Amino acid sequence: MTFKKSEAAPAGLPGDQGEVGPVFRVKDVIRPLASNIRGGSVLIGFASDEGVRRNFGRVGASQGPSAIRRALERLPVHHPVEIVEAGDIACTDGDLSGAQERLADAVATLLDRDMRPVILGGGHEVAYGSFLGLAKHLSGRLATTNILVVNLDAHFDLRLAPVPNSGTPFRQIAEFCSAHGTAFNYLCLGISELSNTTALFERARQLGVEYRLDEEMRPTDSAELRARLAQKLMAADTVYLSIDLDVLPASVAPGVSAPAASGVALEIIEDLVDDVISSGKLALSDIAELNPVLDRDDQTARVAARLAYRLLLGRGRKSIIR
Structure with missing residues (x-):
C-alpha cells in the first residue's frame, strides 16, 4: 500500500512515532485545491452563524468548520x-x-469539475447556498433533473420570516424550485414533533414534504425506513444530502444551538448516510449547526468529523470475526 503525502511534516501524530507500518492520517493526505484537479471529494467550509443570530439561536456556528x-x-x-x-x-x-x-x-465550480463537495457549516443557512450551487451547476438541465433533497434534521426549516435565516433554507429552496419550474422533492428524516409548530407541519403538507418523526426512527424501524429511502433514491437523478447535527440526541451532540431531548441514534444516521452514498447519486452534502462554543470536550466536533470522513471516504473497513 502506497500513500502520497501532501506536506513535508512527518506522517501521523506524535504518538505514532516508533510504529511499524503506515500511520497516515487525514492531515497527511489533504492537498489544496489547484486548477488542474478534477474528480474526487473536496472539503469547503461555510463559516457563518448570521442565520442562527437572525433566528434567535445561540451563536458560535461560524467556528464550526475549523473545529x-x-x-x-x-x-x-x-x-x-x-x-x-x-x-x-x-x-x-x-x-x-x-x-x-x-x-x-464555489460549489457550482467544483461540481463542474466532477468533484463532490462536502460542505462544513456553519448554521443551517448553509443549505440554501449548497442547493443554489447545485442549481447553477445543472443550469439548463435543472427543470428536467429529479433532485432529491434529503435532510437529516429535527426541524423542517421551512419557516416564514422577515429575513432569511437558519430556519428558512428549505422554504427558500421550495420557492426557488417553483420559480424555476422544477419539483421540490424534499425528504426530512428525524423531525421532532415538539420542535416544530403546527404552522410548520401544515406548510410541510402544503409543499408535499415527506418526513419521518424521530420517534419513528428507532432500531426496530430501521429496515422499513431504509427500504423507503432506497425507493426514493432509486427514483432520483441526483441527491443533495444535508445533515443538521441537532438530529442527534443531546448526549451525542451537545454542541448545537438547539440540542435534542430525544433525537435519532448515531448508528441509524450513519446507516442512512451510507445508503445515500451507496446509491451512487450523491452530488454534494453539508454538515450544519456545530457550535464549538457549546460543545463538551469536542464531542460534537468528533461526531461531525466522523460523518465528514464517511462522506469523503466511505465506510471503510469491515469487521473480521474468527
Whole structure:
C-alpha cells in the first residue's frame, strides 16, 4: 500500500512515532485545491452563524468548520487517497445572501469539475447556498433533473420570516424550485414533533414534504425506513444530502444551538448516510449547526468529523470475526 503525502511534516501524530507500518492520517493526505484537479471529494467550509443570530439561536456556528477540520485531520486513513481542501466562505459583514451566493458559485465550480463537495457549516443557512450551487451547476438541465433533497434534521426549516435565516433554507429552496419550474422533492428524516409548530407541519403538507418523526426512527424501524429511502433514491437523478447535527440526541451532540431531548441514534444516521452514498447519486452534502462554543470536550466536533470522513471516504473497513 502506497500513500502520497501532501506536506513535508512527518506522517501521523506524535504518538505514532516508533510504529511499524503506515500511520497516515487525514492531515497527511489533504492537498489544496489547484486548477488542474478534477474528480474526487473536496472539503469547503461555510463559516457563518448570521442565520442562527437572525433566528434567535445561540451563536458560535461560524467556528464550526475549523473545529470539524481539527477533529477530522487526526483520523487515520487506511488506504491511499487524496482529499482536496477548498478553504472557507465566510459571512463576516451580516450579508448572508451574499455569502450564500459566494458559496453557490464555489460549489457550482467544483461540481463542474466532477468533484463532490462536502460542505462544513456553519448554521443551517448553509443549505440554501449548497442547493443554489447545485442549481447553477445543472443550469439548463435543472427543470428536467429529479433532485432529491434529503435532510437529516429535527426541524423542517421551512419557516416564514422577515429575513432569511437558519430556519428558512428549505422554504427558500421550495420557492426557488417553483420559480424555476422544477419539483421540490424534499425528504426530512428525524423531525421532532415538539420542535416544530403546527404552522410548520401544515406548510410541510402544503409543499408535499415527506418526513419521518424521530420517534419513528428507532432500531426496530430501521429496515422499513431504509427500504423507503432506497425507493426514493432509486427514483432520483441526483441527491443533495444535508445533515443538521441537532438530529442527534443531546448526549451525542451537545454542541448545537438547539440540542435534542430525544433525537435519532448515531448508528441509524450513519446507516442512512451510507445508503445515500451507496446509491451512487450523491452530488454534494453539508454538515450544519456545530457550535464549538457549546460543545463538551469536542464531542460534537468528533461526531461531525466522523460523518465528514464517511462522506469523503466511505465506510471503510469491515469487521473480521474468527
